[in-house]
């Protein structure tokens with residue numbers, strides 16, 4: 001590869017752009033080599049690549065994998081938190097209300113590269129800062145665009161929010177359906193899993209934890 005430039009500025013502006021999915025430029029990925037190896041992998045599985053329907057599949061598969069793993073361009077939590085701190089606002093002193101934000105996620109499991117997807121709910125008690133409402137889904141998106149386990153995803157999201165906001169308390173709930181449990185192995189029909197990460201006031205104070213968990217019960221069921 002001729003070019004090893006990391007394209008840092010492009011990465012930053014992709015990360016902080018408002019609206020739309022994370023359009024990571026990924027200048028360091030060798031697309032042609034990836035496409036070649038994916039083509040070889042399909043051949044090993046006796047997939048007929050001359051079939052009209054499959055002719056473009058290695059190219060499409062490569063493009064989709066490049067997008068779905070773009071979180072690997074943003075693995076430095078220190079750098080991530082410095083960037084996202086630009087999108088934070090100061091709170092009034094003494095404001096210790098619980099801030100709750102939710103949304104959806106979809107990612108690929110680290111073990112089988114099959115999708116799992118569902119909802120997340122993040123709750124935090126601000127210390128000195130709050131973060132713009134669109135940024136928490138972006139933080140989740142950065143981490144979901146890697147090969148993941150639900151447990152790791154929830155912890156990665158919590159670590160990043162903690163590094164940005166240093167909140168008095170932080171809770172991350174995730175509930176998701178895992179296709180690797182449905183499509184292979186034991187073929188379990190019930191593939192719903194829940195993960196909870198609780199820190200600070202959510203660990204110490206039962207009332208705060210209860211308040212968050214009752215929000216999860218109300219909103220998490222729409223998964």
Ligand SMILES: [Zn+2]
Pocket residue numbers: 109110111112113114180181
């Ligand atoms: Zn799996």
